[in-house]
Structure formats: C-alpha cells, structure tokens
Amino acid sequence: MGIKDDDGDARRRAVEACSTTPKMSEADFRRFSQFITAELGIKLPPAKKTMLEARLQKRLRALGLGSHREYCEFLFSPQGMEQELAQLIDVVTTNTTHFFREPRHFEILAAKVIPDILRRKGRGRVAVWSAGCSTGEEPYTLAMVLSECAEINPELSFSILATDISTQVLTLAKRAVYAEDRIEGIPEALKRKYLLRSKDRSRRLVRMGPELRSKVNFQRLNFMREFDFREDLDIIFCRNVVIYFDRGTQEELFKRFCGKLIPGGYLFIGHSESLTGMDLPLVQVAPTVYRRT
Template identity: 65%
Template sequence: MNHNKFEKTEDHTGITHNPKLGDKEFEKFSEFIKREFGIKMPPSKKTMLEARLQKRLRALCMSNHSEYCKFLFSPEGLDSEITHLIDVVTTNTTDFFREPKHFELLLSQILPDLFQRNKKSLKIWSAGCSSGEEPYTLAMVLSEFAGKNSSFDFSILATDISTEILQKAKRAIYPMSKVDIIPMALKKKYLLKSKDHTKNLVRIAPELRKKVEFKRLNFMEPFPFKDIKDIIFCRNVVIYFDRPTQHRLFNEFCLRLAPGGFLFIGHSESISGMGLPVRQVAPTVYQRI
C-alpha cells in the first residue's frame, strides 16, 4: 500500500491535495517526539499528527510527509524545524482562573500560612505556562494579597517548551472572550483595553507583566535553574508523559520546592504511589515535608 497517496478535497480555492502520513513515518515521528519531548504519541494520535503537520508541509512547500521526515532528520532541518514541531505536537489549552478552587485555596489559606511563617518574598513557578493565563492569574491573586500586606512581595517564573506560545504569553494580549471569567474588580485593576475598540482585545497591565519572567524549558533536558521555589504549579502537563517520566518530573519539582512549600497539580493527574516527600492538604494540592 502506498501510504503517501494523495486524496483530493475541494475548497474555495479549487482542488488541493492532503497527503496521508505513512505508518513508517508516523513511527519515526512518534519515537523522536517521545525521546526529545517525553510526549506519548500512540497510534491513536496518528490522525491528529497528520492533520497538524499539514501546516508545516504548506509552509515548507513540501508535497508529502516523507519529504518532511527527510528534512526534519537532516542536521540543518533538525536545527531549524524542531521548535515548529514542538508547536505541532503540544496542546496549549488554558484559561484564566482554570480550576478556580486552587486560587481560592491559595488566597484564603496558603498565602496567609506562608506569610505567617515569615515568607514575605515568595518565588513561584508556573511549569507548562502555555500562553500565560496561569502565571498572570497567579500574579493577580498574589498582587491582591500584597495589597493587604505591605511587606509582601513575589516573583513568578513561567516556563514552556514552545517558543511560539511563550511569545504570545510575553505579549500578554487576549481577546475579550478569554477574560470573561476574571472577576470585574480584577479586570478593572489589571487589564487594559485596546484603543481600537473594534478589536475587542485587552492587555495585562505592566505592573503584572513585570512580575512574570518567561523562559523556555524542555522537561526532558536538565533544568537550567537551581533556586528553590515556595509554590509550584504544574497542572495538566504531565498527563502527556508516561508514568516513569511523570515520577522523575515530580521528584525534580520536590527537589526545587522549599520545605513547607506547595505543589499544585491538575485534577486529572495523580502522584499516588510515587513516594514523594509531600503530604496532601487538599485535592491535587501537596505540601513539601
């Protein structure tokens, strides 16, 4: 069977061709993505990968996946294309105040607890920050706490594997529909409306943007920073990895978490049976022992 046959589809421009991803090419992509990024790519993901690669084939003026595969695994191709491939295989779904109970707990219990223990300058890490909604939500919550506790300060490190998505996060510009969930009082305080009212865009205020530092980080590579964090958010990220990789990553987070610090994970994730030096304080919230 010729897996690189073309199927005709009609659109407004006329006839186009959508090349199919062959089994051998998919296997090579799958092994490479698992090795380089730690992301599982089982056969059930083949159709998804095939569809997402169409954009790269068009951008590079390539007619099929075999051609793209040869280019990707050449020395010059790997160097120039790897960041684009990351954007193809990663899913950047996030929202402001996603899993809101985490932020309620942070404001009502965890920040007062750390503050009472003389932790007056907190270091927070948003690991897998996507387009910035999580770290900017954290910045709003922490700024609200700082407003009531004058000696309190904080800094946020936000990391992601995707260079393209980090650029979006740094720009901090979002459609109005994205910020509907943010309480009105916080919108008024921390969001700036576009001067062009036809665009329906907002930007995070500069006093919040300066509190967040964005850096690229591939979890499969050694972490380039050694400083200890008081709070780590890594939510809905490790679900893409196999269990041994998840275990290794959570161990890494614990090594970088201050005694008494807090780890937040996604509600679809679990650290059960990993023997980590933490105790559960709420659903998917853990404190370093």
C-alpha cells in the same frame, strides 16, 4: 432546502483536496512518535497518527514538501534540527488554558498557602513557578491573586517564573494581549484594576497592566532537559501538563519538582492528574494540592 450547484462544486473540490492529502506511513509515524516521546516526553500512541498527519499538513505546505517522508528526512537533518524543531514542537503541543482555570486552587493559594508560607518565612520574596504556562493566562492569574494578597500582607513580595516548551505561545504570553472573550473568567473588580483596554474599542482587546507584566519572567523550558534555577521555589503550579506523559516520566518529573521546592513548599497539579502510588516527599493538604515534607 436544496443545495446550490456552486455549493456542490465546493464540496467536490474539498473532497478532491482531501484525497490528495499525503498520508503518513506507519514507519514514519513510529519515527516521529519515538522522537517526540524522547525529546518532549509526550506520548503519541498509534491512535494519534491521523491527528499528527493532519497537524503536519501546514508544515509540509510551508516547506514545499510533498510527503511526510520528505519532512521526516528534513527534520532529522542538521539543518532541520536547527530550523524546524521549534515548529514541530508548536504542532504537537496542546495549549488549552484560560484565566482562573480550576478556581478553587486560587482560593486555596490566597486563603491557606500564602498565610502559611508567610508564617514560616516572615518577610521575604515568594518564588512561584508556572510550569507549562501556555499563552500566559495562568501566570497572569497568579500575579493578580498574589498582588491582592500583597495589599493585605505588606510583608509579601513575589516573583513568577513562567515556562513553556513552545516558542509560539511564549511570544503571545509576553505580549499579554487578549481578546475580550478570553477574559470572561476574571472578576470584574480585577479587570478594572489590572487590565488595560484598547483605545480602539472596536478591536475588543485588552492587555495586562505593566505592574502585572513586571512580576512574570517568561522562559522556554523543555521538561526533558535539566532545569537549574538560581533559587529554590515556594510554589509550583504544574496543571494539566503531565497527562501527556507516561507514568514513569510523570513520577521522574515530579521528583525533580520536589527537588526544587523548599521544605514546606507547595505543588498544585491538575484535577485530571494523580500522584497515587508515586514515591514522593509530599503530603496532600487539599484535592490536587500538596506540601513538601
């Protein structure tokens, strides 16, 4: 099949646009990389230079800046630190998530973890932290699973703290509105029970019901800063978050998590993560599931 002349013109324009895209110097990349690691804990090795360069294009256009050097100077000014830091965080963070991700974790939570906590605590509220909650799929999944547990165990009550460093994803999480193709991982019975469909069916949107939304408290949190919660936690879900940190930062962060877990509390990590070789007061009870000693 031949290529039409107008298609060729479009391709030439795209190539010309790419050729005029400002490039980031090695010095500017090192400055960005060092700052992002210090501020967010996220590693940016030299192989990530092209990715960062591409992701910052939108910010350069929005601010009317012609180079990464100009953006760098603005970012590190007092005005930039106040106005642009949150935008940079949204640019460099990755927010891949979906409902019932790594489903075995939720099976263990319902079948083993909650019964064990209730045996030890008796009545009382179970405090859960979704650390790195992204657009809300994980905490709302937790809310559904724990709500089902509470129907079987009337003595169970719970609250969920959900945190992320990105203000952009937290705004979406609080809205709790999702396209229908985003909820495919939710069992049909739970969809009917906990989700509200848009009155305009052509929009193909759903929203988490008010009983779920009332169980989740969203807050912005930077892991590199001190976090001082008002109460200790029974369960922490921190999955597929620390893979972006270096090993030393990972261990330090998990030590701080352990300091917030009650004795006998549980930590869930992602299946791509490992605590091997870390000096932590944890015992493994299932793959990527640990209990505080």
